[in-house]
Amino acid sequence: MINIAERHQYILNKIQVNGSLDVQSLCKELDVSSVTIRKDLKLLEDKNLLFRTHGGATLNNPYTVDKPVNEKEHLQSAEKVRIGTLAAELIEDNDSIIIASGTTVLALARCIKPKGALTVITSALNVALELVHHSNIEVIQLGGLLRKSSSSVTGPYSDNVLGNVFCSKLFLGVDGIDLEFGLTTTNAFEAHLNRQMIDSSQKIIVLADSTKFGKRGFGRICGIEEVDHIITDSGISEHTVKHLESMGIKISII
Template identity: 75%
Template sequence: MINIAERHQFILSKIQKEGHLTVLDLCKELDVSSVTIRKDLKLLEEKNLLFRTHGGATLTDTYTVDRNVNEKEKLQSAEKSRIGVMAAKLIQPNDSIIIASGTTVLAFSKHIQPVETLTVITSAINVAQELLRHPEVEVLLLGGLLRKSSSSVMGPYAEQILADFFCSKLYLGVDGIDLNFGITTTNVMEAHLNRQMIAVSHKIIVLADSTKFGKRGFGRICGVEDIDEIITDNGISPHVKQQLEAMSIKVTIV
């Protein structure tokens, strides 16, 4: 049986590689009890080497908090721009799409170059403003309660409007992607609106830089299995990418 120092080294090496561990897997691999593993994780967390989660541990703090759109726009801006370029390539002539709120989908809207008519439904005021420069783009801006931190609307009015439409694609910005908990945002009302967007869209495309993986926001939008594609940057863990592809989710890396 390996000693405590060897166990800790194994745990740290594994979490550096995979980003997330479960107590159950560690018990099987190290042939020790769950009580022992939980004690190990507690000690390592006290040394600021990992963060414990329900049933496991992660390399970074999983909880994400709400930030103003102006602050978020400056974070991972280069990665968001590359994601936006790739996402814009998926638009088809005479397409009808939904663009949710967030700084990554805002970056996407800046790269849209329609060659024919494009219909866009959006909850984001800044996205609508960005698309005003295109005469070929028809914009339907949803109405509702203004969420100032994200420059977007939410609430039952927006959800009711969506019920009258069906679109080919939803481009969804998120605050967290956790393989067990699902796709999340920091606001529960926005999560409700995002679910309605999913219900009226044929294909669900999540635009998220790699820092969003392993994070959880307050409002759960859906399970990871409910989306079709994720466009992200090359900071994503190969292990996470493999897990997503095993769930038949297309992962596009820019």
């Protein structure tokens, strides 16, 4: 049996190669108990060498923090434009859709140029302002408490409207996508509103650049299994793609 120092080096070598690891695999490979592995991971996390996650560990910080929308808009901006362009192609004439909040769905709004009529329900002020100039788009702006960091609203006023409509598609932006924990955002009230949007939509389409995978925000929106389609960029790992496709989720990579 190898000693603790050798075990720790094995763990660090493996996580450097794979980016993440799980407890059960390490137990089999090192022939030790899960209690031992969890203690190892805690010691390594205390030394800032990795981050523990549910059932394993990762090399990158999995926890997201809230940032102002004008700051987030400049992050992965090229990828967001390509994601938005592809997402806009999914909108049909005479469609009724919901667009949530976030800089990636804002990129979508900028790409929408419908030939026929379109109804858009949105919680995001910047999305509404982007679409209001189109004569053939009817925009329904949800009301409620304005979150300045995201330029979007939350609260019971929005819930009341969503409880009385049903749309063909929801275009959802998220702060984190974790294969175990699901979709998350940094704000619990926004997560609740996103949940209401899901209940009012036939198809759930997530727009997220690859940096969102493996991350967790404070508020859980839903499990991965509720998603129909994810549009992302080529930075997503092959392992993640295969896992999502095995769940029946369509993955479009730009």
